[in-house]
Amino acid sequence: MEYRELKVNLPKELSDSFYELLDTLQCAGYYEILFDGEAPKEKDQGLIRDNTNIRIYLQTDEIDKELKILIFLKIHAPSNSNTESRNIETRDYEEAYKEYYKPFSIGKKIWVIPTWEKNEPETIQLWKPNGGIPLFINPGVAFGTGHHETTKLILEHLDELYDRGKFPFLSACDVGTGSGILSIGLAKFGVSKIFALDIDPNAVKAAWSNWTENEYPKGFQFSVEESGIDNPKLSNTKYDLAIANITYAVLSQNIRHLAKIEAPRIIFSGIITDKKDQFLGLLQSHLPGKLLYSKEWNEWWVLDWLRN
Template sequence: MKYKEIRVSIPKDFAEEFSAYLDEWQVAGYYEILFDREEPRKPEEEIISDNTPIRVYLAEEDVQSEAKIWIYLQTVAPEDSFAESRWIETKEYEEAYKEFYKPFSVGVFWVVPTWEKEDWENNKRSEEKGSVPVYINPGLAFGTGHHETTRLVLSRLGSIDLKGKTVADIGAGSGILSVAVARLEASKIIAVDIDPNAVRSSAFNRDENGISDQVLVVEEGGFDHPKIRSEKFDLCVANITFAVLKANMEKIASLHTDHFLFSGVITERKDEFLELLASQVGGKSVYETSWNGWELIEWTRKVL
């Protein structure tokens, strides 16, 4: 099967609206190119560039969505946006990132590509023994583990006693955080994402790690998902952008948990986010750290 890959560069002010339209048009898949890098920002460099690169994938027969994308770009930012397209085979996309995705350590974890699982287990170096392996194939979903926000959460998870605990992972992406939580012996994890590609990716990675679907439940949805709204959790993890967190603050406040891990908030919006948590959710920050302009905030409150 062939896919049309459209490489889009759009002013960041329109990126969220553009993504919403892609969801509405039900394209085969898309993802933003974030900051999957290890070197720190230069002093004068902005954490979010003026333009946001987005990769969009369309089914071979989907000609309408391609036309809508070009019309949208020409309407909102004819001078500042850019797009180019090419045909790719399914395997070409699935194999492209493998060249650059190698095992790496973060906190107590070693994140290992699923296609290197057997070799990694048979040839562990001394420093890898005793670590917690997390086998991941990111596929179309966001969540290789390289991004600062994901690394921040992984680093903190190893310091929290999750054995026998229940956890919600909202915006699960590839499922990397849910799998990591399961590896720390949580008794039940509900992982949700609004992107069906992410749901498939999370379920695949769950199975690759030998985790029961009774322990790690993966379903499509967000803060409104019935299980997220009704069940009680010892911890809620949300690695989601500030804009989405802000828009769902009332729903966050209504969750049945007193313990949160938030990531995806840039340093420039940290104070605003903390004020929103204090005024709408209640409680206090108990741990904060940052990396390359991204924040991790651990928040607790009394049980509602």
């Protein structure tokens, strides 16, 4: 089977709105390359790039989606973006991102390890001698490599709660699970029952696959479904904790469904600085409570909300 691969280079400040477009288009997959030694050097570029490189994958007959991507770039970055495209085989598509995805640490204990390196002696030496907690992840085409600020902020917060002995959660729901990385982190910290969901069928497959790559104590239960926030399992089942790494646009549109989630505590990420106060206002109106913790990184926020 063939896919259409687009190599896009665009200004970093446009990446969030570009990701929203890609989510709307429901591409087969996309990922950001954090470092690309083969990418052409930009004009007047210093050591750190002002642009970012994104790989996008479409079905070969999705010409309309490719045109919408090109129109976005033409409108928003006519002089400082570029694209390349080609058709590739399924095998090339599945292996492409592996070159850029290496083990890295988050917080005091967490190590995110690519599944294809989990048994490598050099990789094991990174986390095991110091009592690290490995999250074995093959991100594939789902959001959740662990590199994005929103994912890191939640994992760092969970790691800190666990380190301070303030992690009383036995059940949780993961709304917008992506690759499943946050669910796996919850499980490694002792959550024994997890329900995850995502509207992207590729994410559901990735989350389940990643779940099976990791080991947990006996008795752990994990289920994942292709679904939106209106899933009745969120409102008909009680959870100790809910996590939602989702953009403000989606959260605000689904605030009434969020209010029905049967969890006294919800950790949100995906909120940018410009929308933080608006979102806190929405929470106070629809899920009255108080903010226990917040932290910002590159204008992204994690918010730990305790409901009344």
